[in-house]
Structure formats: structure tokens, C-alpha cells
Amino acid sequence: MTEQVLLLLPPEGQNWSSLETYRAHDGYRGAEKALREMEPAKIVDEVKSSGLRGRGGAGFSTGTKWTFLPKDGRRPRYIACNADESEPGTFKDRQILERNPHKLIEGLLIAAYANEIDAAYVYMRGEYRSAFENLNRAIAEARSAGYLGKNILGTNLAFDIFVHRGAGAYICGEETGLMESLEGRKGQPRKRPPFPAVSGLWRQPTTINNVETMSHVPHIVLRGADWFKGIGTEKSTGTTIFGVSGDVVRPGTFELPLGTPLREIIFEHAGGLHPNRTLKAVIPGGVSMPVLTAEMAMQVAMDHDSLQKAGTLLGTGAIIVMDDRACMVRAAMVIARFFRHESCGQCTQCREGTGWLHKLMQGLEAGHGTKRDLEAIDEVAKFMEGHTICALADAAAWGTGWFLRRFRSEFEAHVEHRGCPLEGVSFEV
Amino acid sequence: MTAEAAVGAPALPESVRARIVAEFPKYPEKRAVLLSALHFVQEECEGWIRPEMVPEIAVLLEIREIEVWEVISFYSMFHSERVGRCHVKVCVNLSCCLRGARGMMRRLEELLDIRPGEVTEDGLFSLEGAECLGSCGTAPVIQVNNEAYLENVRLEELPAMLDRLRGRFSTSAGGAAGNGAAA
Structure with missing residues (x-):
């Protein structure tokens, strides 16, 4: 069995939230090395060469993303750190926020030095009460120890981190929806271009990076890109x-x-x-x-x-x-309901399509689904893909449409059986 | 409508106002404090936002009232109608459903004699089915107000959980909804 490799998290049962504990485990050594010994451009190169890819879902090269920030001297520049973690099934960033928050702070600090960033806003989903308090406490501790604020580690770097609470909207995990929300608006995604690197938060240059992604930066800087590349596969490192x-x-x-x-x-x-x-x-x-x-x-x-x-x-x-107990139509129905609830309503394909997907799944479960409905699910899903401002419609189409394509016989059984053949066996919704 | 048009005593508690103002230095624009401001209101004013507070928030943040309203209506955590002093959210997304969330919700409905979206007659409890709370490894999950999650909840624990909440929230003046520690 592959052993766990703990770069991001403390061993099970341990919590490294205090600065003292974090420092006892190489904490802030990556930041010290970066700020004292490395040129900013060298850090960007190192992260690029490490092969680190975003851990928020899209898997884009982090170092490459940073190179999109303009070199025109416009300030301020921002990091929007995505801690909205709302994709159903996902609960990993919370582990870092609750058990190793200084890792994120250190990653953001290095990223700020490397990319001439003035401030980071951590956009955290509003329900994460314990994580919010834990990260804020760690930030206060880091500030008093001189890792945040002015003249960080005796250099002329000035940088600070603020935690911003969301309020229960999945779409705010989409990068431009996140920025709209951070600015105090509905989280409706923006059209691109302009891209956030050029015109992001308050129309200033902004890089958006996920919590786990940023938490990998300290050990990449401390131990080198080659070491990091030695873990994982050739194109999925670490x-x-x-x-x-x-x-x-x-x-x-x-x-x-x-x-x-x-x-x-x-x-x-x-x-x-x-x-x-x-x-x-x-x-x-x-x-x-x-x-x-x-x-x-x-x-x-x-x-x-x-x-x-x-x-x-x-x-x-x-x-x-x-x-084997789980009904695939029910699973797809829960997912369709979720996307229907979370669609921001801007684009017709998504607003209407998510509703239709949900209604069609409900019909199958209730026993009045037809063979034509199965075709309709497929058609609606295809009509939603690639036609909207953001990827929520694609996500809804994939998340539900592929249930039909890969478990077609079970969907057909719902039509033939006039309802759920797994009634009383499957989980309830 | 502006502050001049609002008459009578301010609806927004002084403590909420002070917390909002204290957030301003973190951002280049006051408007960015809107979500925090609405959270503060709910934490200190029984979990919901009274309509008469909206003009005051708008004036403080230098935006229009409609811009406050559209944010309140967009985000599922904000309530513009009264909720129970214990607002109980049960996650009903896939991972929680696979571990019995629906049965959990049904039991709570029986014990409280309300449906999701309703408030008990004594004003103490309301129920909501929540989309994924991000605690799928410890499903099923319940959140009361905006407190730390109750994780790996078992059906047979629910009556005792409600009793504990009754004990905490019946005796208080009610203003502390959302401020307390975990149940």
C-alpha cells in the first residue's frame, strides 16, 4: 500500500495551528529562504518547473498562471485565495485551514514576494466557522511575529492577508464569481476577457489560487522543484x-x-x-x-x-x-437539484437547463418517466455544454448526463418499472 | 431612500455598526464589507435581517438599498424573514444522503413538528435542507446557526441534541443566536 506522504497535513490526531508547533516542523523556513536568498523571478520559475497544478479543480499550472500577471508596474496587485470549497464531496482545504493554517499563510507570503502582491484576500465559505476562526488566529500570530505587515523578515516587503466570509453560494468558488462576491455583489461570474491577471479585484491585477495549491509553495521553495517532481507522476506532480x-x-x-x-x-x-x-x-x-x-x-x-x-x-x-444499493437516478437527481439551486441565473442554458435536468430525473423517480425523457436528458445536457459565461452549466451537464450514459440500463429500468426499482434498498433523497 | 428618509431610532445596533466600520480599512471600497455586515446583523439580531435595517446598511456602505437586497436574496445564508433562534441546517447533498441524511431530516421534522422553511410556534427552531457543507467525510452533518459543525450525527442522538439547544437558547435573551460555541 502507498504510504501517506504528509507535505500539507500533520500526522493524524495532530494539530499544528500554533506558530510554535508549525515552526518546529520547518515552518516559515521556505519563506525565509525565498525572501533572503531568492530573486522573485527565480521563485516563479521554481514553482513552474515543479509541475504544480492548481488543486481547486481545473488543474492549471500554477507557475504559468503567475506569469500572466502584467509587468507594467501597476499597483496594488492582489491574490484572491479560493477557500470557498463547495464542490460536493470536497472537504480537503478545511483540513489545512483547521490543522495547519500557517502553511497557507507561508505559501501566500512567498507568492506575494514572488509576484509583487500587496494583499491577499482569502475567500472562505461562510459555513466554515471553525476554519475561519483558526485561520484568523494564525494570521494574528504571524503578524505579531513579523511574517505579515511591513518590513517582513527585515526586508522592505509589505504584505497582509485578510479573510473574507462568503454566504452560501457555490458559484462564488468560480474565480470571477468569487471576485464579484468579494467586492460586495451577487456572485455572478464575469465575462472574459479581460482576464483576472490583468483586471481582477477592483480592476487590478489579480491571481486566484486555491488553498491547497498555495500550501504546496513553501515546501517546493524549501526543497526544490526536482524533489517535488520526484513525487507523483510526470504530469501530475506532488x-x-x-x-x-x-x-x-x-x-x-x-x-x-x-x-x-x-x-x-x-x-x-x-x-x-x-x-x-x-x-x-x-x-x-x-x-x-x-x-x-x-x-x-x-x-x-x-x-x-x-x-x-x-x-x-x-x-x-x-x-x-x-x-450496489445506490440508485443511480437518485444520485443524478441530487446532483441536478444541487446545480439547479446553485445556478446564478445569468445564462439561459444554465438557468433553464439545470431545472429541466432536475425535473426529468424527478419524473423518472416518481414513475412517470418515458423513453423520450431519457433522450431529453441527453439533449439538454449537450445543449448546456460550452455555451455559457462560466463552467457551472458544463459541470451540471457532466455531473448528471454521464450517469445516464454510463448507467443507461438503470435509467431504462425506471421507465419500464414505472418508478425506482431500488425503492426500499437505495439511500433516500 | 436614504438615511434622511428613515425616521425614528436606528434599527441597526451600535455594536453591529462598530463592527462594520472596523472592517473598512481592510478593503479599497466600503461596499466590500456588505457580506460581513449582513453576517454581523444575523449574529447579533436573532439570525435574520429586518427590512428596516437595510437603508441603514446602504447608507453606511454608500450603496443603494436595492444593492443590499439583491445580495440578501442571492446568498442562501442570509434570511430576510424570521428564522428560529436555533436555525438547524441538515446537509442533504449526495455524501450525506448516502449516510442517512434524509432519515435525519425526517426525524427532526417529527420531533419539532415543522417542515423545512417553517419555524416552531415558540420561535425557537427552524429547519433547512442545506447543500453540501463540506464535511462529507464526517457525514451526516448538521449546523446550528453559524456554529461549528455537528459531525457523524446519529439518529438516536437527535432528541438529546434538541434538548441541549433548548437549554441554551430558551433561557438567553435571544440576541446571542449564532455567537455561541458548539452545542
């Missing part, structure tokens, strides 16, 4: 925090190298299925990502390339496991 939930014996988070086989994560780390159950379906990266059948899931490794080849995506590494 570790990530996989979150496993659903029908397993030991749900939870496991920090493992990218490329760890999904079978191993489910059956060894997460303790496998409950007695006498068999695997039916796995969502590998949060509910936006195409679902896998058991057969597909047992063969795939958890890195970007392997998952793409298998017909899905890594997303947030949020693994939702469903055993």
Missing part, C-alpha cells in the same frame, strides 16, 4: 489530499502522491466497502466530474492523464463511493 466519502468503512482525507490507484484509496486507505456489498459507481473529483462505473474505477489511477483517458477528470480529488 501529493494531493484525497477526500473519500459515501459507502466506505473509513471515510476521510488521505494525503497521497498523485497517481495512486483509485482501488487502493477506496479499499485500503478508506477501509473498503461495508460487509457483503459490491462497488457500483465512483465519482472521482467532486459531483461536477463524470461518474465512473465500478469496472472503470478499479482500473484507474488518480492523476490528470489517467483520469482523462478513462473519460473523467481529477477535479478536486473528492471521491464519492456508491455501493
